[in-house]
Amino acid sequence: MEYDEPLFFKVMQYAANADRDVVDMVSGNPDWEPPQALRDGLHEYADADIEDFQYPPSEGLRELREEIAERRNVSVDQVVVTNGAGEANYLAMARAMERDAGDEIILTDPVYPYYPGKTTMLDGEARFVPTERDGSLDPAKVRDVASDDTACIVVNTPNNPTGAVYGRETMEELVAIAEEHDALLVADEVYDHFDFSGRFESALTIDSEHRVVVTSYSKSMAITGYRVGYAVFPDSHVKAAKTRHMLVNVTGSRPAQQAVLHALRNTDADYYEETRAMLRERIDAFTDALDAAGAEYSRPDGAFYVLARFDDFPGTLDNVYTLIDEAGVAGMPGEAFGTARDEWIRFALVTPRAEEAAARLADYF
Numbered sequence: 001m002e003y004d005e006p007l008f009f010k011v012m013q014y015a016a017n018a019d020r021d022v023v024d025m026v027s028g029n030p031d032w033e034p035p036q037a038l039r040d041g042l043h044e045y046a047d048a049d050i051e052d053f054q055y056p057p058s059e060g061l062r063e064l065r066e067e068i069a070e071r072r073n074v075s076v077d078q079v080v081v082t083n084g085a086g087e088a089n090y091l092a093m094a095r096a097m098e099r100d101a102g103d104e105i106i107l108t109d110p111v112y113p114y115y116p117g118k119t120t121m122l123d124g125e126a127r128f129v130p131t132e133r134d135g136s137l138d139p140a141k142v143r144d145v146a147s148d149d150t151a152c153i154v155v156n157t158p159n160n161p162t163g164a165v166y167g168r169e170t171m172e173e174l175v176a177i178a179e180e181h182d183a184l185l186v187a188d189e190v191y192d193h194f195d196f197s198g199r200f201e202s203a204l205t206i207d208s209e210h211r212v213v214v215t216s217y218s219k220s221m222a223i224t225g226y227r228v229g230y231a232v233f234p235d236s237h238v239k240a241a242k243t244r245h246m247l248v249n250v251t252g253s254r255p256a257q258q259a260v261l262h263a264l265r266n267t268d269a270d271y272y273e274e275t276r277a278m279l280r281e282r283i284d285a286f287t288d289a290l291d292a293a294g295a296e297y298s299r300p301d302g303a304f305y306v307l308a309r310f311d312d313f314p315g316t317l318d319n320v321y322t323l324i325d326e327a328g329v330a331g332m333p334g335e336a337f338g339t340a341r342d343e344w345i346r347f348a349l350v351t352p353r354a355e356e357a358a359a360r361l362a363d364y365f
């Protein structure tokens with residue numbers, strides 16, 4: 001069986017090898033500083049005793065899990081520290097599939113492409129529910145597709161690539177649908193610190209044996225390379241998830257977890273607020289320049305991506321290569337996220353040159 005390999009690295013490589021200056025807006029790699037306490041924690045770790053250089057507990061450092069449990073108001077036993085949200089999504093989807101409770105996984109269109117890739121890898125069948133024009137998800141459409149073959153429903157809010165933030169009612173409905181069909185709702189909340197709408201509410205506030213919440217520090221602390229995230233599982237699934245995590249990974253990285261723990265304890269809300277303010281400015285500057293370019297675009301309520309559509313220029317991989325070569329701007333083709341936005345191109349606002357990039361696009365078009 002062939003697994004679909006997401007295109008991100010391919011496009012990044014093409015941009016890096018281009019013969020000209022390119023503004024890279026391909027990946028979700030933040031270009032801003034992590035919290036100072038994160039750097040301090042890592043420096044401190046370098047001088048730790050040798051026993052601190054050995055395996056941490058497989059489920060994650062006890063103190064980190066306790067810190068997470070307290071902040072999220074859940075039992076420490078439910079928390080599994082993972083190698084990012086990526087692994088946490090995998091653990092949740094795999095757990096949903098191994099229960100003999102159906103083999104279909106409901107995803108949205110557009111979709112974060114790692115979900116269908118994992119679905120194939122797990123021998124599941126993907127069922128796509130189109131989102132609305134503004135990126136919102138109508139639970140009634142999920143209900144139409146859900147059946148007793150549904151093992152899992154995976155949603156992402158705030159959303160990559162649409163920037164939509166699902167409201168509480170949507171999440172309650174999704175949990176209810178999962179309960180009705182003995183499915184697991186996986187809420188990927190990796191952009192939970194990037195809500196510009198004030199509407200985001202974690203699915204953790206909806207208590208259910210049928211929902212798993214996934215997040216990570218990759219984006220919130222600007223450390224995609226550290227690989228620290230976690231999942232909060234219902235009691236009835238957490239043991240199986242921990243076993244799979246142990247068999248696949250043994251455990252996670254102790255220095256990274258230690259640094260995250262130090263940062264959690266020593267970073268105040270200003271860090272996150274300042275990052276959001278900086279991103280708001282970027283969104284304004286980029287979308288103003290897109291207005292000038294006469295492009296259609298989606299203004300994100302959350303996360304840090306803008307989808308833009310240019311006349312007679314669909315979001316194909318070839319067109320993205322053309323923009324790299326001829327405009328000096330690299331984005332991701334909309335067709336990489338399913339069919340619903342295949343006319344669009346996604347730009348990640350992870351560069352201080354976002355406004356310049358939009359000006360280049362205006363010139364080109």
Ligand SMILES: Cc1ncc(COP(=O)(O)O)c(C=O)c1O
Binds near residue numbers: 087188
């Ligand atoms: C929706 C979504 N989920 C998961 C991930 C992966 O996150 P992590 O680095 O925590 O594995 C990303 C990364 O861009 C993402 O956009």
